[in-house]
Amino acid sequence: MSIFHLPDLGEGLAEAEIHEWYVKVGDEVKVDQPLVSVETAKALVDIPSPESGRIVKLYGQPGEFINTHAPLLEFSSDNNTNKNNVNKDKGSVVGQLEESDTILKAEENIEPIQSAKTSNIKVMPAVRVFANKHNINLATVKPTGTQGQITIEDVEKLIKPDNTPDNKEETLHGVRHFMAIEMARAHQEVVNVTLVDEADITSLPDKTDITVSLIQAIITGIKAEPVLNVWYDGKIKKRILHNAIHLGLAMDTAEGLFVPVLKNILNQSPKDLRTEINRLKKSVQLRTIAKEDLQGATFTLSNFGVFAGRYATVMVVPPAVGILGCGRIRECVRVHEGKIAIRRIMPLSLSFDHRVVTGGEASRFLAAMMAHLEGRDDGLS
């Protein structure tokens, strides 16, 4: 049983008049439910229930006065476990302290322990996200961070392997080294334009030495357009027109590109040319070629079509201004004298330095070569 006393409704109010009961004996009320309205000197006030429970007694009827702190109503003790609640020391003059039957176990001293599960992978969240995005298992990443952490770069290495054991890294030496330098220089300096066409060489006899025929065709071309047989110095904008023709012959070797030079080819017989070509080939193979045999080309022939390749943007190497590339000779269907026929076709690629040579000059040079190869020239060479 607990008695609810009329609380102090305001400073200095000694009593209040019951205006209206909202509840009656036997009612079940909830906490905060209005119980009664009372009239004080100041106002009409609703008094909420301090607890939930069943009401067993009301003190006073409407119109009667109740003193502050005097009993107002009484709750059943059914749900009130502590019958002495009213008189018991609540342990505080302010507020209410929660009490319970909770018994805490005696405390043991738990020492901090490190878990065996602890991951020793150190990685920032952003890197973790990056790794997840690329399906990289962090356990497989070798950390290189200053704190032993995995960095973005460490993860990137696994995405694009560039250091796999199979890859061999080596510095370029010898001919390859110079090829790298020379080609880069040529690429930077020369305005390399390539003109392509084909020659119908069906009329050439079967055992014709193609290389020698090409050399003779080049001589014809140079005769038609001597401006292709020139050295050009881009720094001082001067060109030297050569009277003699020294022809570089591009030769592919395992060590790299060699370009030995056939000197003074203008008046040499096909047989002499072949002899000289063979000598140079051999000395290149044997690595005995003399320095002088590699210098002084005024024009170059690259017979690249031995295995495959029709046309190529062959590269002019300064100070020369022209180079001819010959692709793979093959049989093709062509229109010949008004009829479809199978012809032997030689693809030609002429590169020239457009700083020095005009398109027209190059085109006339190529036309002269083709006429020679096709047996249409006047046999000047």
Place this chain on the structure above:
Amino acid sequence: MAEITLVEAINQALAYEMQADPDVILLGEDIGKDGGVFRATVGLLEKFGEERVRDTPLAESMIAGLAIGMAMQGLKPVAEFQFMGFTYPALDQIINHAARMRNRTRGRLSCPLVFRAPFGCGIHAPEHHSESTEAIYAHIPGLRVVIPSSPQRAYGLLLSAIRDPDPVIFLEPARLYRWAKQEVPDDGKGLPLDRAFILQSGEDVTLISWGAMIKETLSAAQKLKKDGISVEIIDVATIKPLDKQTLLTSIEKTGRCIIIHEAARTGGVGEHISAELAEQALFFLKAPIIRLTGYDTIVPYAKLENYYLPKEQQIIDAVQRVLEFA
């Protein structure tokens, strides 16, 4: 041995140390005849007399100043403030004198005193009886701030606080004063200050709390256990100086951490702990460090008090949230 409440454990510790050390003096408002606003000192006046259990006027600044003077002259005063909200008039004495007397006198004098105060809400008291402003004291160099959360820890930590040669702010969670009981042997054994207590070992997540919020933290862990989630619970106990090592070791193990305190969010001790862990346990974190705190408001009156306090369900939700991370 009978089980006793937290407030009874406080009383037991005071009685033990007064018996053991005649230099221990109690002072405060209504601590003598009335036995204290929460009855923490009940019976001590009768036992030790008016010389050693002194009722003071309602003047907190004076209580603090008196205690500092006594301490500097070799006594070991334990002063009670009725509520944490009432300590503010004494802040000048505490910050400007108690906290720095050892430094000011180059070690010649010290302040071996304890300032006790109940703190926290949840007891339906008026608003300035409800706050948790422990961060104010934790911020002041020269002060230890100790908060027990069980009868055993209240007993052991208070004994150590009284024996400590420097000032200790001893904050008692009023909500837990009579909430639970525990066997507390009256053996005079102090518990170490400056050390966090692992209340439960676990693997998945670390719950860090102190004071009354330990209650919800423990019950949340109980429920999580049923879901197969292994929770480590740490009662920081001494929030200044902080036992970082225990916290770090735990985070390195679990990688997840939730800090629960009832104090307002901004500038709370949870911020400091979160920052320390972010700096030092960075590579071990599997999820953001979560803080569950009171709001940046004055603690509301009785009806909204429970809304203000972090709830068991919030702790459970936060645990689920951090478990969803890597």
